[in-house]
Amino acid sequence: MKLPDVSVLRQREFRWLWAAGGVSNACRWMETAVSGLLVLELTDSPWQVAVVGVCRSAPLLAFGLFAGFIADRMNRWRIMLLTQTASALALVALLSSLLWEWLQPWHVFLATFVLGCGTILDMPARRSLIYDLVGPGHLVSAMSLETINNTVGKFLGPLIGGYVIEFSGYNGVYGLLLMAYLLTVVLILQVRTRVGSPPATGQPIWQSLASGIRYALQNRVVLGVLGTTVLMNALAFSYVQLLPVVARDHLHVGPGLTGLLASADGLGTLIGAVGLAAMGNVLRQGRVFLVGSILELISLVAFALSPWYALSFLLLMVVGMGNAGFSTMQSTIILLSAAPGMRGRAVGILGLCIGATPLGLLELGAIATLVSAPVAVGFNAILALLLLLPIMMLTPLLSGPATERANALKPDERVP
Secondary structure: OOOOOOHHHHOHHHHHHHHHHHHHHHHHHHHHHHHHHHHHHHHOOHHHHHHHHHHHHHHHHHHHHHHHHHHHHOOHHHHHHHHHHHHHHHHHHHHHHHHOOOOOHHHHHHHHHHHHHHHHHHHHHHHHHHHHHHOHHHHHHHHHHHHHHHHHHHHHHHHHHHHHHHHHHHHHHHHHHHHHHHHHHHHHHOOOOOOOOOOOOOOOHHHHHHHHHHHHHHOHHHHHHHHHHHHHHHHHOOHHHHHHHHHHHOOOOOHHHHHHHHHHHHHHHHHHHHHHHHHOOOOOHHHHHHHHHHHHHHHHHHHHHOOOHHHHHHHHHHHHHHHHHHHHHHHHHHHHHOOHHHHHHHHHHHHHHHOOHHHHHHHHHHHHHHOOHHHHHHHHHHHHHHHHHHHHHHOHHHOOOHHHHHHOOOHHHOOO
């Protein structure tokens, strides 16, 4: 295999932005794992642990549209700087509560909600800024490297967080998180290019948000990506929450092998992302996006039927490889297909669609309680495959490159 196309890292500003994203992603995955463990220790309640997850993902559903609007109206570099600073301040408050020994579960919920708001504000601003810095010619490579960043963070964040808890407790791990967020702020400050604020449309906020939704509904490429995103987040990605149940009750393994099994998805995603980065400028982004989605769903169906641990591990690796195609091309297609004044709002609507995850978790948990966890995972994957068929037939994702489809839009479809 060729090495990934890292020529985009020769651009100084993108290199610093990418480094900041790597630290930020590791912080996000570490904080997600640590907050659940902390609340479990405080309350001994799995339901309270689930509430932490809802607090982390609810901002995606609640504020996704507003985040895109802000990214289209404000300086994107400043948005990133403010969100990372706010995240650091939230950790200062949480660490203070820990040190003074008056921490309550609701403190963790509130801090986690603030961190979730930071994530949803950061995502459209950072990804739109990536486009501003590298342009369409290097966007696929840049987003592949972004996916690698996220995947490595998914590996290292929980791993480092768990070991730090063992050696220095929650004070140590939250102190480490605080230092990491401050490092992210420093890295963002190294981005010397200050891409100005996008030109203001002069529209009131509600009219601007409505125009973003209307644009997404009229742009069939964007609509296809958003529809697929809702299906995958609600019906596919939610399987992760039931993985410990499948491992214990169906594959009959303990916590150690359960952790190893959970890493298979990330390992496959890393392999797939490296492969995509090595391909350079992929022209048929929609095909990679849909093939990756289908590969992930079919592998999940097979995983639900697998009675053997080794086979289940390999199938989850394939799930991760499919996810690499889905996650890399998801933002790439949006950024290439959306008009310049709509990119932030389009990515914000994407965040709103990603916010469908909590809804899928409720449905998945109900089926698992009534029947079994493997049946719930398999049923959801089959349902997603069936619902994906209309998207494949009614949207042009399988046709030419996103840039060609964007250029084919009428002028009035390319502006707010």
